Amino acid sequence: MNFQAIAAIYTFEMARFFRTLKQSFISPVLSTSLYFVVFGTAIGSRMEAVDGVDYGAFIVPGLIMLSVMTQSISNASFGIYFPKFIGTIYELLSAPVNFLEIVIGYVGAAATKSLFIGLVILGTAYLFVDLDIQHPIAMMSFLLLTCLSFSLLGFIIGIWAGNFEQLNLVPMLVVTPLVFLGGSFYSISMLPEFWQTVTLFNPVVYLISGFRWAFFGTADVAIGISLGAIGLFTLACMGFIWWIFKTGWRIRS
Amino acid sequence: MSVIVSVQNVRKTYDGGFEALTGASLDIQEGEIIALLGPNGAGKTTLISTICGISSLTSGNITVAGMDIARDYRKVRAMIGLVPQEIALEPFETVINSVRFSRGLFGRAKNEAYLDEILKTLSLFDKKEAKVMALSGGMKRRVLIAKALAHEPKVLFLDEPTAGVDVELRKDMWNTVAKLKGQGVTIILTTHYIEEAEAIADRIAVINGGEILLVEDKAALMARMGKKQIRIELLEPVQEIPAKLAPYGLELAPDGAGLTYAYDINAERTGITGLLNDLQAAGLQMRDVQTQQSSLEDIFVDLVQEDGA
Ligand SMILES: Nc1ncnc2c1ncn2[C@@H]1O[C@H](COP(=O)(O)OP(=O)(O)OP(=O)(O)O)[C@@H](O)[C@H]1O
Ligand SMILES: [Mg+2]
Numbered sequence: 001m002n003f004q005a006i007a008a009i010y011t012f013e014m015a016r017f018f019r020t021l022k023q024s025f026i027s028p029v030l031s032t033s034l035y036f037v038v039f040g041t042a043i044g045s046r047m048e049a050v051d052g053v054d055y056g057a058f059i060v061p062g063l064i065m066l067s068v069m070t071q072s073i074s075n076a077s078f079g080i081y082f083p084k085f086i087g088t089i090y091e092l093l094s095a096p097v098n099f100l101e102i103v104i105g106y107v108g109a110a111a112t113k114s115l116f117i118g119l120v121i122l123g124t125a126y127l128f129v130d131l132d133i134q135h136p137i138a139m140m141s142f143l144l145l146t147c148l149s150f151s152l153l154g155f156i157i158g159i160w161a162g163n164f165e166q167l168n169l170v171p172m173l174v175v176t177p178l179v180f181l182g183g184s185f186y187s188i189s190m191l192p193e194f195w196q197t198v199t200l201f202n203p204v205v206y207l208i209s210g211f212r213w214a215f216f217g218t219a220d221v222a223i224g225i226s227l228g229a230i231g232l233f234t235l236a237c238m239g240f241i242w243w244i245f246k247t248g249w250r251i252r253s
Numbered sequence: 254m255s256v257i258v259s260v261q262n263v264r265k266t267y268d269g270g271f272e273a274l275t276g277a278s279l280d281i282q283e284g285e286i287i288a289l290l291g292p293n294g295a296g297k298t299t300l301i302s303t304i305c306g307i308s309s310l311t312s313g314n315i316t317v318a319g320m321d322i323a324r325d326y327r328k329v330r331a332m333i334g335l336v337p338q339e340i341a342l343e344p345f346e347t348v349i350n351s352v353r354f355s356r357g358l359f360g361r362a363k364n365e366a367y368l369d370e371i372l373k374t375l376s377l378f379d380k381k382e383a384k385v386m387a388l389s390g391g392m393k394r395r396v397l398i399a400k401a402l403a404h405e406p407k408v409l410f411l412d413e414p415t416a417g418v419d420v421e422l423r424k425d426m427w428n429t430v431a432k433l434k435g436q437g438v439t440i441i442l443t444t445h446y447i448e449e450a451e452a453i454a455d456r457i458a459v460i461n462g463g464e465i466l467l468v469e470d471k472a473a474l475m476a477r478m479g480k481k482q483i484r485i486e487l488l489e490p491v492q493e494i495p496a497k498l499a500p501y502g503l504e505l506a507p508d509g510a511g512l513t514y515a516y517d518i519n520a521e522r523t524g525i526t527g528l529l530n531d532l533q534a535a536g537l538q539m540r541d542v543q544t545q546q547s548s549l550e551d552i553f554v555d556l557v558q559e560d561g562a
Binding site for chain 1: 267268302305306307308309326327328329330331333335337339341342343344345346350353354355356357358359360361362400
Protein backbone atom coordinates (compact mmCIF):
# COMPACT_ATOMS: atom_id res chain seq x y z
CA MET A 1 0.00 0.00 0.00
CA ASN A 2 1.30 3.46 -0.94
CA PHE A 3 0.07 5.29 2.17
CA GLN A 4 2.00 8.42 1.28
CA ALA A 5 -0.01 8.64 -1.93
CA ILE A 6 -3.33 8.18 -0.16
CA ALA A 7 -2.41 10.92 2.31
CA ALA A 8 -1.24 13.20 -0.51
CA ILE A 9 -4.46 12.82 -2.49
CA TYR A 10 -6.64 13.18 0.60
CA THR A 11 -4.83 16.32 1.80
CA PHE A 12 -4.86 17.89 -1.64
CA GLU A 13 -8.60 17.26 -2.04
CA MET A 14 -9.44 18.48 1.46
CA ALA A 15 -7.52 21.69 0.72
CA ARG A 16 -10.02 22.34 -2.08
CA PHE A 17 -12.79 22.00 0.51
CA PHE A 18 -11.15 24.33 3.02
CA ARG A 19 -10.55 26.94 0.35
CA THR A 20 -14.31 27.19 -0.08
CA LEU A 21 -15.26 26.46 3.51
CA LYS A 22 -17.68 29.36 3.81
CA GLN A 23 -19.70 28.34 0.76
CA SER A 24 -19.54 24.70 1.82
CA PHE A 25 -20.99 25.69 5.16
CA ILE A 26 -23.49 28.40 4.31
CA SER A 27 -25.37 26.78 1.45
CA PRO A 28 -26.51 23.61 3.29
CA VAL A 29 -27.41 25.60 6.40
CA LEU A 30 -29.45 28.04 4.35
CA SER A 31 -31.27 25.44 2.27
CA THR A 32 -32.04 23.28 5.31
CA SER A 33 -33.39 26.28 7.17
CA LEU A 34 -35.65 27.03 4.21
CA TYR A 35 -36.93 23.45 4.16
CA PHE A 36 -37.71 23.67 7.87
CA VAL A 37 -39.49 26.98 7.52
CA VAL A 38 -41.60 25.78 4.59
CA PHE A 39 -42.16 22.07 5.29
CA GLY A 40 -41.59 21.90 8.99
CA THR A 41 -43.34 25.01 10.25
CA ALA A 42 -45.70 26.33 7.52
CA ILE A 43 -46.96 23.00 6.14
CA GLY A 44 -45.94 20.79 9.03
CA SER A 45 -48.17 22.63 11.48
CA ARG A 46 -51.16 21.44 9.45
CA MET A 47 -49.90 17.87 9.11
CA GLU A 48 -50.60 15.03 11.48
CA ALA A 49 -47.74 13.22 13.14
CA VAL A 50 -46.34 10.39 10.98
CA ASP A 51 -45.93 7.05 12.73
CA GLY A 52 -46.21 8.95 15.98
CA VAL A 53 -43.40 11.34 15.05
CA ASP A 54 -43.98 15.07 14.72
CA TYR A 55 -43.78 16.00 11.02
CA GLY A 56 -41.08 18.63 11.59
CA ALA A 57 -38.85 15.98 13.18
CA PHE A 58 -39.95 13.29 10.71
CA ILE A 59 -38.38 15.08 7.75
CA VAL A 60 -34.97 15.56 9.44
CA PRO A 61 -33.43 12.21 8.39
CA GLY A 62 -34.75 12.64 4.84
CA LEU A 63 -33.34 16.15 4.61
CA ILE A 64 -29.95 15.04 5.81
CA MET A 65 -29.96 12.14 3.36
CA LEU A 66 -31.03 14.39 0.50
CA SER A 67 -28.09 16.74 1.10
CA VAL A 68 -25.55 14.06 1.89
CA MET A 69 -26.36 12.07 -1.24
CA THR A 70 -26.28 15.02 -3.62
CA GLN A 71 -23.17 16.48 -1.92
CA SER A 72 -21.35 13.14 -2.04
CA ILE A 73 -22.06 12.75 -5.72
CA SER A 74 -21.14 16.29 -6.66
CA ASN A 75 -17.98 16.36 -4.51
CA ALA A 76 -16.65 13.03 -5.67
CA SER A 77 -17.58 13.46 -9.34
CA PHE A 78 -16.04 16.92 -9.47
CA GLY A 79 -12.95 15.72 -7.58
CA ILE A 80 -11.99 13.23 -10.27
CA TYR A 81 -13.53 15.03 -13.25
CA PHE A 82 -11.54 18.22 -12.65
CA PRO A 83 -8.08 16.59 -13.04
CA LYS A 84 -9.38 14.97 -16.22
CA PHE A 85 -10.65 18.32 -17.46
CA ILE A 86 -7.50 20.33 -16.73
CA GLY A 87 -5.15 17.48 -17.66
CA THR A 88 -3.50 16.89 -14.29
CA ILE A 89 -4.73 13.29 -14.42
CA TYR A 90 -1.47 12.49 -16.24
CA GLU A 91 0.27 12.54 -12.89
CA LEU A 92 -2.15 10.09 -11.33
CA LEU A 93 -1.79 7.73 -14.28
CA SER A 94 2.00 7.82 -14.16
CA ALA A 95 2.24 7.44 -10.37
CA PRO A 96 3.05 4.20 -8.52
CA VAL A 97 -0.49 3.84 -7.18
CA ASN A 98 -3.21 1.27 -7.69
CA PHE A 99 -6.93 1.86 -8.06
CA LEU A 100 -7.64 1.24 -4.40
CA GLU A 101 -5.26 3.97 -3.27
CA ILE A 102 -6.71 6.46 -5.73
CA VAL A 103 -10.24 5.60 -4.65
CA ILE A 104 -9.46 5.79 -0.94
CA GLY A 105 -7.87 9.22 -1.45
CA TYR A 106 -10.55 10.78 -3.62
CA VAL A 107 -13.62 9.05 -2.26
CA GLY A 108 -12.37 9.40 1.30
CA ALA A 109 -12.04 13.15 0.89
CA ALA A 110 -15.44 13.49 -0.79
CA ALA A 111 -17.10 11.39 1.90
CA THR A 112 -15.44 13.45 4.64
CA LYS A 113 -16.86 16.63 3.14
CA SER A 114 -20.39 15.31 2.88
CA LEU A 115 -20.20 13.81 6.36
CA PHE A 116 -19.27 17.26 7.63
CA ILE A 117 -22.21 18.80 5.77
CA GLY A 118 -24.57 16.10 7.08
CA LEU A 119 -23.53 16.93 10.63
CA VAL A 120 -23.96 20.65 10.00
CA ILE A 121 -27.51 20.02 8.81
CA LEU A 122 -28.22 17.87 11.83
CA GLY A 123 -26.97 20.71 14.01
CA THR A 124 -29.18 23.19 12.16
CA ALA A 125 -32.17 20.88 12.63
CA TYR A 126 -31.77 21.08 16.40
CA LEU A 127 -32.49 24.80 16.11
CA PHE A 128 -35.92 24.10 14.66
CA VAL A 129 -37.21 20.86 16.16
CA ASP A 130 -36.84 18.65 19.21
CA LEU A 131 -34.86 15.56 18.28
CA ASP A 132 -34.21 12.51 20.38
CA ILE A 133 -32.01 10.09 18.46
CA GLN A 134 -32.84 6.51 19.46
CA HIS A 135 -29.81 4.71 18.05
CA PRO A 136 -26.94 7.22 17.74
CA ILE A 137 -24.33 4.66 16.70
CA ALA A 138 -26.55 3.19 14.01
CA MET A 139 -27.36 6.73 12.90
CA MET A 140 -23.67 7.59 12.49
CA SER A 141 -22.94 4.31 10.73
CA PHE A 142 -25.78 4.84 8.25
CA LEU A 143 -24.63 8.36 7.62
CA LEU A 144 -21.06 7.24 7.04
CA LEU A 145 -22.05 4.38 4.76
CA THR A 146 -24.24 6.68 2.71
CA CYS A 147 -21.45 9.24 2.36
CA LEU A 148 -19.12 6.49 1.24
CA SER A 149 -21.38 4.69 -1.19
CA PHE A 150 -22.66 7.84 -2.87
CA SER A 151 -19.15 9.23 -3.11
CA LEU A 152 -18.21 6.01 -4.90
CA LEU A 153 -21.11 6.53 -7.27
CA GLY A 154 -20.00 10.13 -7.76
CA PHE A 155 -16.47 8.97 -8.54
CA ILE A 156 -17.84 6.72 -11.30
CA ILE A 157 -19.93 9.57 -12.71
CA GLY A 158 -16.86 11.83 -12.70
CA ILE A 159 -14.86 9.31 -14.69
CA TRP A 160 -17.72 8.66 -17.08
CA ALA A 161 -18.53 12.33 -17.73
CA GLY A 162 -17.06 13.82 -20.89
CA ASN A 163 -18.14 17.39 -20.15
CA PHE A 164 -19.67 19.54 -17.45
CA GLU A 165 -23.23 18.99 -18.72
CA GLN A 166 -22.89 15.24 -18.29
CA LEU A 167 -21.41 15.84 -14.86
CA ASN A 168 -24.66 17.47 -13.76
CA LEU A 169 -26.95 15.25 -15.80
CA VAL A 170 -26.98 12.11 -13.67
CA PRO A 171 -27.46 13.88 -10.34
CA MET A 172 -30.27 15.96 -11.81
CA LEU A 173 -32.01 13.36 -13.93
CA VAL A 174 -31.60 10.29 -11.79
CA VAL A 175 -30.54 10.99 -8.26
CA THR A 176 -32.73 13.94 -7.31
CA PRO A 177 -35.96 12.16 -8.37
CA LEU A 178 -34.90 8.96 -6.65
CA VAL A 179 -34.19 10.85 -3.46
CA PHE A 180 -37.42 12.85 -3.58
CA LEU A 181 -39.44 9.72 -4.34
CA GLY A 182 -37.52 7.78 -1.74
CA GLY A 183 -39.62 8.91 1.17
CA SER A 184 -37.59 11.94 2.24
CA PHE A 185 -40.70 13.90 3.14
CA TYR A 186 -43.29 11.17 3.70
CA SER A 187 -43.69 7.63 4.87
CA ILE A 188 -44.00 5.03 2.11
CA SER A 189 -47.14 3.80 3.82
CA MET A 190 -48.82 7.10 2.90
CA LEU A 191 -48.71 6.14 -0.81
CA PRO A 192 -51.37 4.13 -2.71
CA GLU A 193 -50.58 0.41 -2.67
CA PHE A 194 -49.44 0.25 -6.31
CA TRP A 195 -46.89 3.02 -5.78
CA GLN A 196 -45.70 1.39 -2.60
CA THR A 197 -44.67 -1.61 -4.68
CA VAL A 198 -43.00 0.55 -7.33
CA THR A 199 -41.10 2.40 -4.62
CA LEU A 200 -39.50 -0.80 -3.40
CA PHE A 201 -37.36 -0.76 -6.56
CA ASN A 202 -35.90 2.57 -5.50
CA PRO A 203 -32.65 1.88 -3.63
CA VAL A 204 -32.82 5.21 -1.84
CA VAL A 205 -35.95 4.07 0.02
CA TYR A 206 -33.85 1.56 1.96
CA LEU A 207 -31.30 4.17 2.98
CA ILE A 208 -33.77 6.74 4.15
CA SER A 209 -35.88 4.15 5.90
CA GLY A 210 -32.87 2.72 7.72
CA PHE A 211 -31.65 6.15 8.65
CA ARG A 212 -35.06 7.12 9.96
CA TRP A 213 -35.18 3.97 12.02
CA ALA A 214 -31.93 5.04 13.72
CA PHE A 215 -33.62 8.32 14.64
CA PHE A 216 -37.10 7.22 15.70
CA GLY A 217 -37.08 3.45 15.93
CA THR A 218 -39.72 3.09 13.19
CA ALA A 219 -39.09 2.20 9.57
CA ASP A 220 -40.79 1.44 6.26
CA VAL A 221 -38.62 -1.62 5.62
CA ALA A 222 -36.76 -3.90 7.97
CA ILE A 223 -33.40 -2.54 9.14
CA GLY A 224 -31.54 -5.68 8.01
CA ILE A 225 -32.81 -5.25 4.47
CA SER A 226 -31.72 -1.62 4.54
CA LEU A 227 -28.22 -2.58 5.58
CA GLY A 228 -28.04 -5.33 2.97
CA ALA A 229 -29.15 -2.95 0.23
CA ILE A 230 -26.58 -0.31 1.04
CA GLY A 231 -23.85 -2.95 1.36
CA LEU A 232 -24.75 -4.39 -2.02
CA PHE A 233 -24.76 -0.94 -3.57
CA THR A 234 -21.30 -0.16 -2.16
CA LEU A 235 -19.90 -3.44 -3.43
CA ALA A 236 -21.35 -2.87 -6.89
CA CYS A 237 -19.72 0.55 -7.07
CA MET A 238 -16.37 -0.83 -5.92
CA GLY A 239 -16.56 -3.60 -8.49
CA PHE A 240 -17.29 -1.16 -11.26
CA ILE A 241 -14.40 1.12 -10.24
CA TRP A 242 -12.04 -1.85 -10.13
CA TRP A 243 -13.09 -2.64 -13.71
CA ILE A 244 -12.59 1.00 -14.78
CA PHE A 245 -8.97 1.00 -13.64
CA LYS A 246 -8.32 -2.47 -15.00
CA THR A 247 -9.46 -1.50 -18.48
CA GLY A 248 -8.56 2.20 -18.37
CA TRP A 249 -12.12 3.01 -19.44
CA ARG A 250 -12.43 6.75 -20.14
CA ILE A 251 -9.14 7.59 -18.43
CA ARG A 252 -6.26 5.92 -20.26
CA SER A 253 -5.92 6.46 -24.03
CA MET B 254 27.11 1.98 -18.88
CA SER B 255 24.03 -0.17 -18.94
CA VAL B 256 20.66 0.11 -20.58
CA ILE B 257 18.11 1.66 -18.22
CA VAL B 258 15.09 2.03 -20.50
CA SER B 259 14.55 -0.53 -23.21
CA VAL B 260 11.79 -0.11 -25.78
CA GLN B 261 11.37 -3.13 -28.05
CA ASN B 262 9.14 -3.13 -31.10
CA VAL B 263 6.43 -1.03 -29.54
CA ARG B 264 3.23 -0.43 -31.45
CA LYS B 265 0.47 1.85 -30.29
CA THR B 266 -2.89 2.13 -31.98
CA TYR B 267 -5.19 4.78 -30.54
CA ASP B 268 -8.89 4.09 -30.04
CA GLY B 269 -9.73 5.90 -33.27
CA GLY B 270 -7.60 3.32 -35.11
CA PHE B 271 -4.61 5.57 -35.76
CA GLU B 272 -1.26 3.81 -35.36
CA ALA B 273 0.99 6.39 -33.69
CA LEU B 274 3.87 3.99 -32.97
CA THR B 275 4.67 1.52 -35.72
CA GLY B 276 7.30 -0.66 -34.11
CA ALA B 277 9.57 1.70 -32.21
CA SER B 278 12.75 0.33 -30.63
CA LEU B 279 15.16 2.32 -28.51
CA ASP B 280 17.69 1.55 -25.79
CA ILE B 281 18.49 4.39 -23.41
CA GLN B 282 21.77 4.22 -21.51
CA GLU B 283 21.92 4.92 -17.81
CA GLY B 284 23.11 8.43 -17.05
CA GLU B 285 22.90 9.84 -20.56
CA ILE B 286 20.98 12.75 -22.01
CA ILE B 287 19.19 11.63 -25.13
CA ALA B 288 17.28 14.01 -27.36
CA LEU B 289 14.29 12.72 -29.27
CA LEU B 290 13.87 14.70 -32.45
CA GLY B 291 11.06 14.46 -34.92
CA PRO B 292 8.47 16.58 -36.70
CA ASN B 293 4.99 17.29 -35.27
CA GLY B 294 2.99 14.10 -34.99
CA ALA B 295 6.06 11.85 -35.22
CA GLY B 296 5.04 10.00 -32.05
CA LYS B 297 7.41 11.51 -29.47
CA THR B 298 4.74 12.25 -26.88
CA THR B 299 3.04 8.92 -27.54
CA LEU B 300 6.29 7.07 -26.95
CA ILE B 301 6.91 8.90 -23.68
CA SER B 302 3.30 8.37 -22.56
CA THR B 303 3.49 4.63 -23.10
CA ILE B 304 6.74 4.36 -21.14
CA CYS B 305 5.26 6.38 -18.28
CA GLY B 306 2.01 4.42 -18.15
CA ILE B 307 -0.32 7.15 -19.37
CA SER B 308 -1.15 5.28 -22.58
CA SER B 309 -1.35 1.54 -22.83
CA LEU B 310 0.77 -0.11 -25.49
CA THR B 311 -0.81 -2.25 -28.17
CA SER B 312 2.14 -4.62 -28.57
CA GLY B 313 5.84 -4.82 -27.82
CA ASN B 314 7.89 -4.61 -24.66
CA ILE B 315 9.16 -1.85 -22.43
CA THR B 316 11.44 -2.41 -19.46
CA VAL B 317 12.97 0.07 -17.04
CA ALA B 318 15.99 -1.09 -15.05
CA GLY B 319 15.17 -4.57 -16.29
CA MET B 320 11.62 -4.50 -14.93
CA ASP B 321 8.50 -4.76 -17.05
CA ILE B 322 6.57 -1.47 -16.92
CA ALA B 323 3.22 -3.20 -16.42
CA ARG B 324 4.16 -6.04 -14.09
CA ASP B 325 6.47 -4.00 -11.85
CA TYR B 326 4.60 -0.73 -12.28
CA ARG B 327 5.17 0.41 -8.72
CA LYS B 328 8.94 0.13 -8.76
CA VAL B 329 9.21 1.37 -12.32
CA ARG B 330 7.01 4.43 -11.88
CA ALA B 331 8.66 5.43 -8.60
CA MET B 332 11.89 5.79 -10.62
CA ILE B 333 10.40 7.97 -13.33
CA GLY B 334 9.64 11.68 -13.46
CA LEU B 335 7.65 13.22 -16.29
CA VAL B 336 7.30 16.79 -17.50
CA PRO B 337 4.39 16.71 -19.95
CA GLN B 338 4.24 18.76 -23.11
CA GLU B 339 0.98 20.46 -22.17
CA ILE B 340 0.91 22.60 -19.05
CA ALA B 341 -1.52 20.96 -16.64
CA LEU B 342 -1.66 22.27 -13.08
CA GLU B 343 -4.28 22.77 -10.39
CA PRO B 344 -4.82 26.54 -10.75
CA PHE B 345 -6.11 27.30 -7.26
CA GLU B 346 -3.36 25.52 -5.34
CA THR B 347 -0.05 27.05 -4.28
CA VAL B 348 3.25 26.12 -5.90
CA ILE B 349 4.62 24.36 -2.83
CA ASN B 350 1.44 22.36 -2.20
CA SER B 351 1.42 21.18 -5.81
CA VAL B 352 5.00 20.00 -5.42
CA ARG B 353 4.29 18.37 -2.05
CA PHE B 354 1.39 16.51 -3.65
CA SER B 355 3.67 15.07 -6.32
CA ARG B 356 6.22 13.88 -3.79
CA GLY B 357 3.58 12.16 -1.69
CA LEU B 358 1.82 10.66 -4.70
CA PHE B 359 5.04 8.94 -5.71
CA GLY B 360 5.35 7.42 -2.25
CA ARG B 361 8.06 9.59 -0.75
CA ALA B 362 8.04 10.84 2.83
CA LYS B 363 8.00 14.59 3.44
CA ASN B 364 11.26 16.45 2.86
CA GLU B 365 10.73 20.19 2.89
CA ALA B 366 14.43 21.02 2.64
CA TYR B 367 14.75 19.05 -0.57
CA LEU B 368 11.66 20.66 -2.09
CA ASP B 369 12.95 24.13 -1.19
CA GLU B 370 16.18 23.33 -2.94
CA ILE B 371 14.38 22.27 -6.11
CA LEU B 372 12.38 25.49 -6.08
CA LYS B 373 15.58 27.48 -5.66
CA THR B 374 17.32 25.68 -8.52
CA LEU B 375 14.36 26.46 -10.76
CA SER B 376 14.20 30.11 -9.61
CA LEU B 377 10.75 29.50 -8.14
CA PHE B 378 11.52 29.95 -4.47
CA ASP B 379 10.07 33.44 -4.25
CA LYS B 380 6.83 32.05 -5.74
CA LYS B 381 6.62 29.22 -3.23
CA GLU B 382 3.36 30.36 -1.65
CA ALA B 383 1.89 31.89 -4.82
CA LYS B 384 -1.15 30.34 -6.45
CA VAL B 385 -0.34 28.54 -9.67
CA MET B 386 -2.85 30.62 -11.62
CA ALA B 387 -0.92 33.76 -10.72
CA LEU B 388 2.24 32.54 -12.50
CA SER B 389 3.46 33.27 -16.00
CA GLY B 390 3.57 30.50 -18.62
CA GLY B 391 7.31 29.98 -18.25
CA MET B 392 6.98 29.77 -14.47
CA LYS B 393 4.21 27.20 -14.78
CA ARG B 394 6.44 25.08 -16.95
CA ARG B 395 9.09 25.23 -14.24
CA VAL B 396 6.51 24.18 -11.66
CA LEU B 397 5.90 21.11 -13.83
CA ILE B 398 9.61 20.39 -13.72
CA ALA B 399 9.67 20.87 -9.94
CA LYS B 400 6.79 18.41 -9.61
CA ALA B 401 8.57 15.88 -11.80
CA LEU B 402 11.71 16.16 -9.65
CA ALA B 403 9.85 16.13 -6.34
CA HIS B 404 10.26 12.39 -5.78
CA GLU B 405 13.93 12.26 -6.78
CA PRO B 406 13.49 10.24 -9.98
CA LYS B 407 16.31 8.27 -11.62
CA VAL B 408 14.89 8.75 -15.09
CA LEU B 409 13.46 12.06 -16.23
CA PHE B 410 11.32 12.61 -19.31
CA LEU B 411 11.12 16.19 -20.52
CA ASP B 412 8.56 16.66 -23.29
CA GLU B 413 9.49 20.01 -24.81
CA PRO B 414 10.54 21.55 -21.51
CA THR B 415 11.69 24.82 -23.01
CA ALA B 416 8.71 25.61 -25.22
CA GLY B 417 7.68 29.16 -24.33
CA VAL B 418 10.65 29.75 -22.05
CA ASP B 419 12.81 32.80 -22.68
CA VAL B 420 16.42 32.55 -23.81
CA GLU B 421 18.01 33.25 -20.46
CA LEU B 422 15.85 30.77 -18.60
CA ARG B 423 16.43 28.22 -21.31
CA LYS B 424 20.14 28.42 -20.59
CA ASP B 425 19.34 28.07 -16.87
CA MET B 426 17.34 25.00 -17.63
CA TRP B 427 20.16 23.49 -19.63
CA ASN B 428 22.36 24.02 -16.59
CA THR B 429 19.77 22.31 -14.39
CA VAL B 430 19.66 19.37 -16.79
CA ALA B 431 23.45 19.17 -16.80
CA LYS B 432 23.42 19.23 -12.98
CA LEU B 433 20.88 16.39 -12.87
CA LYS B 434 23.02 14.38 -15.23
CA GLY B 435 25.91 15.01 -12.84
CA GLN B 436 23.79 13.40 -10.12
CA GLY B 437 23.31 10.34 -12.28
CA VAL B 438 19.82 11.06 -13.58
CA THR B 439 19.06 9.74 -17.05
CA ILE B 440 17.32 12.36 -19.17
CA ILE B 441 15.16 11.93 -22.23
CA LEU B 442 14.08 15.14 -23.84
CA THR B 443 12.10 16.11 -26.87
CA THR B 444 12.56 19.47 -28.46
CA HIS B 445 11.95 21.37 -31.63
CA TYR B 446 14.96 23.59 -30.97
CA ILE B 447 17.74 21.69 -32.62
CA GLU B 448 20.36 23.92 -31.06
CA GLU B 449 19.07 22.71 -27.74
CA ALA B 450 19.75 19.08 -28.62
CA GLU B 451 23.08 20.15 -30.03
CA ALA B 452 23.94 21.96 -26.82
CA ILE B 453 23.03 19.37 -24.19
CA ALA B 454 22.40 15.90 -25.62
CA ASP B 455 24.89 13.04 -25.62
CA ARG B 456 22.93 11.08 -28.16
CA ILE B 457 20.28 11.93 -30.70
CA ALA B 458 17.35 9.74 -31.67
CA VAL B 459 15.31 10.70 -34.69
CA ILE B 460 11.71 9.54 -34.81
CA ASN B 461 9.31 9.84 -37.70
CA GLY B 462 6.05 8.10 -38.57
CA GLY B 463 6.04 6.27 -35.26
CA GLU B 464 9.42 4.58 -35.54
CA ILE B 465 12.95 5.41 -34.54
CA LEU B 466 14.92 6.12 -37.69
CA LEU B 467 18.30 6.44 -36.05
CA VAL B 468 20.04 6.69 -32.70
CA GLU B 469 23.55 7.96 -32.66
CA ASP B 470 26.16 9.70 -30.65
CA LYS B 471 25.73 13.40 -31.33
CA ALA B 472 29.31 14.10 -32.31
CA ALA B 473 29.54 10.97 -34.46
CA LEU B 474 26.29 11.81 -36.14
CA MET B 475 27.42 15.27 -37.00
CA ALA B 476 30.73 14.00 -38.25
CA ARG B 477 29.15 11.23 -40.27
CA MET B 478 26.40 13.23 -41.79
CA GLY B 479 28.25 16.52 -41.69
CA LYS B 480 28.83 18.33 -44.94
CA LYS B 481 31.16 21.23 -45.28
CA GLN B 482 30.88 24.01 -47.75
CA ILE B 483 33.46 26.29 -49.20
CA ARG B 484 32.29 29.68 -50.33
CA ILE B 485 34.55 31.45 -52.73
CA GLU B 486 34.15 35.12 -53.42
CA LEU B 487 35.46 36.25 -56.77
CA LEU B 488 37.22 39.47 -57.53
CA GLU B 489 35.41 39.78 -60.87
CA PRO B 490 31.85 38.45 -61.29
CA VAL B 491 31.35 35.79 -63.99
CA GLN B 492 28.34 35.12 -66.23
CA GLU B 493 28.55 31.36 -65.93
CA ILE B 494 30.68 28.66 -64.45
CA PRO B 495 33.58 27.81 -66.76
CA ALA B 496 33.17 24.40 -68.41
CA LYS B 497 36.45 23.22 -66.92
CA LEU B 498 34.90 23.46 -63.45
CA ALA B 499 31.73 21.50 -64.23
CA PRO B 500 32.81 18.27 -62.43
CA TYR B 501 32.80 20.05 -59.06
CA GLY B 502 29.05 20.79 -59.16
CA LEU B 503 29.58 24.36 -58.10
CA GLU B 504 26.73 26.74 -57.39
CA LEU B 505 26.93 30.26 -58.73
CA ALA B 506 25.54 33.10 -56.67
CA PRO B 507 22.89 35.24 -58.48
CA ASP B 508 25.24 38.20 -58.69
CA GLY B 509 27.92 36.02 -60.26
CA ALA B 510 30.47 37.01 -57.65
CA GLY B 511 30.36 33.88 -55.49
CA LEU B 512 30.82 30.13 -55.90
CA THR B 513 29.81 27.45 -53.42
CA TYR B 514 31.40 24.02 -53.27
CA ALA B 515 29.96 21.29 -51.03
CA TYR B 516 32.09 18.35 -49.94
CA ASP B 517 32.01 15.52 -47.48
CA ILE B 518 34.48 16.05 -44.65
CA ASN B 519 34.89 12.32 -44.17
CA ALA B 520 35.76 11.60 -47.80
CA GLU B 521 39.31 10.53 -48.45
CA ARG B 522 39.73 13.15 -51.12
CA THR B 523 37.77 16.31 -50.58
CA GLY B 524 38.76 17.74 -53.96
CA ILE B 525 39.68 21.07 -52.49
CA THR B 526 43.19 21.23 -53.89
CA GLY B 527 42.00 20.30 -57.36
CA LEU B 528 39.29 22.90 -57.23
CA LEU B 529 41.62 25.66 -56.20
CA ASN B 530 44.10 24.73 -58.92
CA ASP B 531 41.42 24.55 -61.57
CA LEU B 532 40.00 27.90 -60.47
CA GLN B 533 43.35 29.44 -61.08
CA ALA B 534 43.73 27.67 -64.41
CA ALA B 535 40.35 29.04 -65.48
CA GLY B 536 41.69 32.50 -64.75
CA LEU B 537 39.37 33.30 -61.82
CA GLN B 538 40.78 35.48 -59.07
CA MET B 539 39.68 34.86 -55.48
CA ARG B 540 38.85 37.64 -53.07
CA ASP B 541 37.94 35.52 -50.03
CA VAL B 542 37.39 31.88 -49.04
CA GLN B 543 35.07 30.72 -46.21
CA THR B 544 34.11 27.28 -44.92
CA GLN B 545 30.83 26.35 -43.25
CA GLN B 546 29.78 23.17 -41.46
CA SER B 547 26.19 21.92 -41.61
CA SER B 548 24.31 21.98 -38.31
CA LEU B 549 22.32 19.23 -36.70
CA GLU B 550 19.24 20.92 -38.04
CA ASP B 551 20.33 20.39 -41.64
CA ILE B 552 21.09 16.76 -40.88
CA PHE B 553 17.72 16.29 -39.27
CA VAL B 554 15.81 17.87 -42.12
CA ASP B 555 17.71 15.69 -44.60
CA LEU B 556 16.90 12.53 -42.64
CA VAL B 557 13.20 13.19 -42.31
CA GLN B 558 12.93 14.16 -45.97
CA GLU B 559 14.67 10.95 -47.01
CA ASP B 560 12.28 8.99 -44.81
CA GLY B 561 9.29 10.68 -46.39
CA ALA B 562 10.62 10.14 -49.91
N1 LIG C 1 -5.24 10.46 -27.81
C1 LIG C 1 -5.03 10.31 -29.13
N2 LIG C 1 -5.98 9.74 -29.90
C2 LIG C 1 -5.77 9.56 -31.22
N3 LIG C 1 -4.67 9.93 -31.88
C3 LIG C 1 -3.70 10.53 -31.17
C4 LIG C 1 -3.82 10.75 -29.76
N4 LIG C 1 -2.70 11.35 -29.33
C5 LIG C 1 -1.91 11.51 -30.40
N5 LIG C 1 -2.50 11.01 -31.51
C6 LIG C 1 -1.92 10.97 -32.86
O1 LIG C 1 -0.71 10.25 -32.80
C7 LIG C 1 0.29 10.87 -33.60
C8 LIG C 1 1.51 11.15 -32.77
O2 LIG C 1 1.21 12.12 -31.81
P1 LIG C 1 2.27 12.62 -30.73
O3 LIG C 1 1.57 13.53 -29.81
O4 LIG C 1 2.94 11.44 -30.16
O5 LIG C 1 3.28 13.44 -31.65
P2 LIG C 1 4.56 14.27 -31.23
O6 LIG C 1 5.72 13.66 -31.92
O7 LIG C 1 4.63 14.41 -29.78
O8 LIG C 1 4.24 15.68 -31.91
P3 LIG C 1 4.52 17.18 -31.40
O9 LIG C 1 5.90 17.51 -31.83
O10 LIG C 1 3.52 17.98 -32.15
O11 LIG C 1 4.33 17.21 -29.94
C9 LIG C 1 -0.35 12.12 -34.19
O12 LIG C 1 -0.74 11.84 -35.51
C10 LIG C 1 -1.56 12.36 -33.34
O13 LIG C 1 -2.60 12.90 -34.10
MG1 LIG D 1 4.49 15.92 -28.48
